[in-house]
Amino acid sequence: MARNVTKNRKLAMTVLAWAIGILIFFPILWTILTSFKTEAEAIASPPSFLFFDWTLDNYREVQERSNYFRHFSNSVIISLGSTILGLAIAIPAAWSMAFVPGRRTKDVLMWMLSTKMLPPVGVLIPIYLIFRDTGLLDTLTGLTIVLMLINLPIIIWMLFTYFREIPGEILEAARMDGAGLKAEIIHVLTPMAVPGIASTLLLNIILAWNEAFWTLNLTAAKAAPLTAFIASYSSPEGLFYAKLSAASTMAIAPILILGWFSQKQLVRGLTFGAVK
Amino acid sequence: MATAHSRSAARIMISPAVILLLGWMLIPLSMTLYFSFLRYNLLMPGTHDWAGFLNYRFFLTDPAFFAALKNTLILVGGVLAITIVGGVLLAILLDQPMWGQGIVRILVIAPFFVMPTVGALVWKNMFMNPVNGLFASLAKGIGMQPFDFLGEAPLASIILMVAWQWLPFATLILLTALQSLDSDQLEAAEMDGAGPLSRFFHIMLPHLARAITVVVLIQTIFLLSVFAEILVTTNGGPGYATTNITYLVYAQSLLQFDVGGGSAGGIVAVILANIVAIFLMRMIGKNLDI
Amino acid sequence: MGHISLNQITKTFGNVQVIPPLDLEIRDGEFIVFVGPSGCGKSTLLRLIAGLEDVTSGEIQIDGRQATEVPPAKRGLAMVFQSYALYPHMSVRKNIAFPLKMAGMEKSEIDKRVEGAARVLNLTDYLDRRPGQLSGGQRQRVAIGRAIVREPAAFLFDEPLSNLDAALRVNMRLEISELHNNLETTMIYVTHDQVEAMTMADRIVVLQAGVIEQVGTPLELYSQPRNIFVAGFIGSPKMNFIEGDAVGHSEAAKIGIRPEHLNLSTSEGEWAGTVNVSEHLGSDTFLHVQTEKLGTLTARADGEFPVRHGDKVFLTPQEDKIHRFGADGLSI
Structure with missing residues (x-):
């Protein structure tokens, strides 16, 4: 009897959860489906859900008309570039704070957080003017630097929380074993922190990929990543639903997949370790 | 584990990060502060007159500022309300035993990874468009008049879009917090005769209080800066109906080229964000034991 | 070689001086144990010798050379940590080889030494495993292997056995002692467990609050403790302390008598009392006796001593085994 109740309850929960899950996911699903329709079918009323002539024309056209892959590669370059650059600066900083904490370490960490x-x-105008005057406006270099800076606090914090879980004795053992600081970080700390570094990398690629304030304001055509490219569909041209959908699907697919892998780390990274 | 040697190494290794962030914060911020006291418009090159608090006076007495402030508060408040209530309920639902939990979780989390411009455009065109949108089709299907979401209820529509993007975040964090709740506690309460509702209010909710606070604070920081969704859907309109502070500052500085006025607005935005940030930092700081 | 001398070294954390000026000579080849209650500064002292902490003042010499400013990597000492501190991402082979690799030794020589150490420590079959796949005792041996391949001037052990279960601890104690007999290298060993100290040490350094209370061989500390602290710390069960009237005729503020130096009788003796708890260990029986005037005393009896809770017994101290302490706590 009791078993039955639990089973029914489980069934009810499953149905309810799946219904809500599909509802929340539906806009994405609908976008993906629409990307395979012709423009006429995309705005047909009543809309067809699955039974339409599947076509890949939209993807081809998006690429041909607006050179989608250039924007895609811009996105890849700035999100990967800013994250790797950020890691290179953050790993030593996080090492310092995690393993040689001083009286001011906490203040420094909190201050770094405050920049986020x-x-x-608040800084749009000066950055815009500085970029204009130094020729960084609408360049990949400029965007990479800005995205690195806005995500640096998160990178440092995430690494810091991961590093703190590595027992200091192991680093001391390395020191006793004759390892200098460089060997200690390269041979011992970094390999041990690989899972943490990978999560940090993943989350920051996602954040950089989706960043839509600086990428929209600091680019025009040349360096525009996908965020800015998609925004160009807000003009009346965007009423080509099937093409908008194809472009959108390509813009979100890679990060959706990365994101699903990094769910757990996401919580830690975005709450600065306040929720684990 | 600290010798003078390792301490000096630590200082060297942390300095690039500190210098970069210090530069990133201080240089532009002090420039903004400086500009905010100037009569400075990019369309009138060469004029950099000292304007005192004139820009602030204009910005703070502009009806657009009040509209933007109101919109900002409604936007932040609305999204917070939806995501917190929805997030708590969803987290509890996802914590129940069920089949395919992992997949449901993936479905629920997905919107967070959709770039804001894509999310907003998909909602605007494919769902909310009064002629061709899916909602219009549904309305026609049941014999109702299609509703012009962005025309008739622009701010509510934007709240819906933003809430859709942030609901996964709240859910994920609350779910993580919920999973750290000791199931013994719930079972003990059940043994003590507590029904599901009193278990929720007396055990789950207090346990979630901390996570909810963190969600509120972090979301507030991000929600104060909502920009892309407004840019690609309404451009702040109709009128000022969907202009928030961030968008107002953007419009003033990069559309009207009024650097002085925009900077004053930027400083106001910084002050507003700081009020929230102080609370958030207190919370995180308390949790940080070094 | 492994002669280490500490000359007036001190250590201060913030405003707290954890080690007041301290002198100590550690002779080449000896097994020396730092023992004391937790917080006595014994681990700090070891870390000062290792170079993992800076001394606040004073100097450390290793084999006659000034080592105070030398970083840990260059002091030629090897350390075995309480948590073993193995590198989890490296195989056992790589763990043991790491210090040699850091020293820039040739690959063939590294292999030879690693194989040799593995043979000595019975680790040959485990060389390609990760530390996570080993038992506690095996991990401990890997940590020791990592230390011995370097042929250091001295080994430093920081409570190496405290994470092992009781049976294994006895085994490893023996293994470490054997290792010392074979290598004849200086070993400095930190523990809070006086049994480990007594069984392994050539000389014991008893520390309290950063101060050396006494240095000596295990038997010296046992039979001639310099003060009440050492007397109470060394020996198990603890020495009984008696003050007040009973001390009277011995001209001391306090006297101490070890449980094994109290003669027991059920019929007659100096101090009468009732048995509170009797612990039968088989070989011995420890009686906690509630006396009329002296509080509870612990006494050792034969394994078969037939008493139980509530029985009346008489205790007589062996006159020549009584330790006498002055009002300042020092032995008289």
């Missing part, structure tokens, strides 16, 4: 709280509009 700075609303971007």
Whole structure:
């Protein structure tokens, strides 16, 4: 009897959860489906859900008309570039704070966090003017630097929380074994922290990929990543639903997949270790 | 584990990060502060007159500022309400035994990874469009008049889009917090005769309080800066109906080229964000034992 | 070689001086144990010798050379940590080889030494495993292997057995002692367990609050403790302390008598009392006796001593085994 109740309950929960899950996911699903329709079918009323002539024309056209892959590669370059650059700066910093904490370490960490709280509009004008005057406007270099800087606090914090879980004795053992600082970081700390570093990498690629304030304001055509490219569909041209859907699907697919892998780390990274 | 040697090494290794972030924060911020006291418009090159608090006076007495402030608060408040309530309920649902939990979780989390411009455009065109959108088709299907979401209820529509993007975040964090709740506690309460509702209010909710606070604070920081969704859907309109502070500052500085006025607005935005940030930092700081 | 001398070294953390000026000579080849209650500064002292902490003042010499400013990597000492501190991402072979690799030794020589150490420590079959796949005792042996391949001037052990279960601890104690007999290298061993100290040490350094209370061989500490602290710390069960009237005729503020130096009788003796708890270990029986005037005393009896809770017994101290302490706590 009791078993039955639990089983029914489980069935009810499953149905309810799946219904809500599909509802939340539906806009994405619908976008993906629409990307395979012709423009006429995309705005047909009543809409067809699965029974339409599947076509790949939209994907081809998006690429041909607007050189989709250039924007895609821009996105890849700035998100990967800013993350790797950020890691190179953050690993030593996180090492310092995790393993040689001093009296001011906590203050430094909190201060770094506070830079993340700075609303971007507060510094929009100076950054825009500096970029304009130094020729960084609409360049991949400029965007990479800005994205690195806005995500640096998160990278440092994530690494810091991962490093703190590595027992200090192991690093001391390395020192006793004759390892200098460089050998200690390269041969011992980094390999041990690989899972943490990988999660940090993943989350920051996602954040950089989706960043849509600086990428929209600091690019025009040349360096525009996917965020800005998609935004160009907000003009009346965007009423070509099937093409908008194809472009959107290509823009979100890679990060959706990466994101699913990094769910757990996401919590830790975005709450600065306050929720684990 | 600290010798003078390792301490000095630590200082060297942390300095690039500190210098970069210090530069990133101080240089532009002090420039913004400086500009905010100038009569400075990019369309009138050469004029950099000292304007005192004139820009602030204009910005803070502009009806657009009040509209933007109101919209910002409604946007932040609305999204927070939806995501917190929805997030708690969803987290509890996802914590129940069920088949295919992993897949449901993936479905629920997905919107967070959709770039804001894509999310907003998909909602605007494919769902909310009064002629061709899916909602319009549904309305026609049941014999109702299609509703012009972005025309008739622009701010609510944007709240819906943003909430869709942030609901997964709240759910994920609350679910993580919920999973750290000791199931013994719930079972003990059940043994003590607590029904599902009193278990929720007396055990789950207090346990989630901390995570909810963190979600509120972090979301607030991000929600104060909502930009892309507005840019690609309404451009702040109709009128100022969907202009928030971030968008207002953007419009003033990069559309009207009023550097002075925009900077004053930027400083106001920084002050507003700081009020929230102080609370958030307190929470995180308390949790940080070094 | 492995002669280490500490000359007036001190250590201060913030405003707290954890080690007041301290002198100690550690002779080449000896097995020396730092023992004391937790927080006595014994681990700090070891870390100062290792170079993992800076001394605040004073100097450390290793084999006659100034080592105070030398970083840990260059002091030529090897350390075995309480948590073993193995590198989890490396195989056992790579763990043991790591210090040699850091020293820039040739690959063939590294292999030879690693194989040799593995043979000595019975690790040959485990060389390609990760530390996570080993038992506690095996991990401990890997940590020791990592230390011995370097042929250091001295080994430092920081409570190496405290994470092992009781049976294994006895085994490893023997193995470490044997290792010392074979290598004849200086070993400095930190523990809070006086049994480990007594069984393994050539000389014991008893520390309290950063101060050396006494240095000596195990038997010296046992039979001639310099003060009440050492007397109470060394020996198990603890020495009984008696003050007040009973001390009277011995001209001391306090006297101490070890449980094994109290003669027991059920019929007559100096101090009468009732048995509170009797612990039968088989070989011995420890009686906790509630006396009329002296509080509870512990006494050792034969394994078969037939008493139980509530029985009346008489205790007589062996006169020549009584330790006398002055009002300052020092032995008289």
